[in-house]
C-alpha cells in the first residue's frame with residue numbers, strides 16, 4: 050500500500066477544507082480545524098492550530114494571537130465565560146454563526162486533538178449548534194463541539210478543606226479535575242505528572258481550598274454525564290436540586306464550569322478528567338476514532354467496549370486511581386473505587402472489573418438482565434421517561450451505582466480514600482430533549498435524588514463533614530433545530546479521493562489503494 054506524501058496530504062487537506070467551508074454547507078458546518086506544521090516563524094513548537102469556516106480562516110498561536118489569513122476570523126471569541134449570566138444563554142440558544150459564538154482555549158484544545166502519532170485525524174469538522182442529524186446518530190440535544198456551551202461542564206467543590214464561597218464567576222478546565230482529586234487525596238504536587246509533563250496538562254485547583262486542614266480527607270468525585278452547567282446551577286439556586294444546593298452551601302461552584310477537551314464527547318473527557326491530560330496525550334481521541342497503526346476503528350464509548358478502556362490508553366497515562374494508590378498504604382478494603390466508569394485502570398474496586406470478571410463477551414451490554422427494574426426506582430420523577438430506552442437503562446445503571454456507593458461506604462473505616470461515582474441518566478435526559486426540556490430537568494432531579502440519598506447515608510454514619518466532594522460532568526449540551534438538516538458526506542464523496550469520516554467529523558485521508 051502506498052502512503053501519501055506530505056505534499057499530497059497538504060493538497061488533499063486543502064480540498065477537504067475548501068469543500069466543507071462552502072457557503073452551501075454553512076447551516077450545518079460550524080468550523081473545520083486542523084494543525085499545520087509551522088515554517089519556523091513562531092515559537093509554537095513547530096505546530097499551529099488552524100480553523101476555517103465560510104467566513105474566513107485563522108492561524109491560532111499558543112500565545113493567544115489570532116493571525117487572520119483570509120476573510121474574517123471564524124473564532125471571534127475564546128471567552129470561557131461567554132453567555133453568562135445564564136439568562137444570556139437562554140435568550141440566545143444555538144448561535145447561528147461562529148462569529149456569535151465562543152471557543153475557549155481553541156489553540157491548545159485543537160493542538161491536543163492532533164497530537165496523537167497514529168490516531169489523530171487530518172481534519173476535524175464541527176456541526177453547527179443547531180444541526181440535527183438523526184440519520185448519523187444525532188439527537189435533539191447534542192455535544193461534541195469546541196464551542197463554549199457544549200464544552201461547559203459543571204464543576205463544584207464542597208466539604209472538608211474547601212472554602213465556602215457559593216457560586217463564583219470563574220471557570221477551570223476538566224483536565225484540572227484529576228490532579229485536584231489526587232492532590233486532595235494526598236498525592237504530592239511533584240507526583241501529579243509524568244516525567245514528560247506538558248503545559249497543556251491539568252493542575253490541582255488549590256485556590257478553592259481553605260488550607261486549614263492537614264488531615265487528609267476522604268474524597269468523592271461525582272460525574273453527572275452531560276449535566277448542563279447553567280441549568281444545573283439555575284435549578285439548584287431555585288430550590289429544585291437540594292443535593293447540589295447543599296454541596297454549594299458547603300463549598301464553591303464555578304459559574305463558568307470546567308471546560309471540556311475537544312471533541313466535547315464522553316470517553317475523551319472521562320479520560321481527560323481521570324488522567325489530567327488532553328486527548329493527544331491519553332489517546333482516546335473520540336467516542337469513535339481510527340488508528341492508522343493497527344487499521345482498527347476504535348469504538349470506545351459503547352456498552353460492549355467500556356470495560357476495555359485501558360487498552361487504548363497511551364504510555365504517558367497515569368490514572369488518578371494509580372496516582373492515589375501509589376501514596377496510600379495497601380489495606381484490606383479498596384483504597385480507590387470506580388463506580389460505573391469506563392476509565393478505571395488501577396482502581397482497587399471497579400464496576401468494569403466486575404464486568405471483565407463476569408466473562409461477558411459483550412461487556413456491560415451482555416449484563417442488562419442483572420440491572421434493577423427501572424419502574425421500581427424511587428428516584429424517578431416521571432415514569433413516562435422510561436419510554437426512552439436510554440433513559441430507562443440509565444435509571445437502572447444509576448440505581449445500581451447508588452447501591453455500590455452505599456456498599457463501598459458501609460463504614461467510615463472501610464471507605465476508600467478516593468471514590469469516583471459516574472452517573473449517566475443526565476446524558477440520556479439531555480440527548481432526548483435538549484437543555485431545559487422537561488426530560489433533561491427531570492434527569493437532573495433524578496440524579497439529585499440519588500445524591501441526597503447518598504448524603505443522608507453519610508449523615509447516618511456521622512461522617513459527611515469529613516468528606517471532600519467534587520462534582521462535575523464530561524461536557525455540556527445544546528439543543529438542535531429540527532429544520533436544520535443535511536450532511537457534509539456528499540461534499541466529501543465528490544472529492545474523488547479515499548478518506549474515512551469517523552464520528553462523523555474526524556476525517557482521515559487514506560492512501561489511494
Ligand SMILES: [Zn+2]
Nearest residue numbers: 274275315523
Ligand atoms: Zn457524556
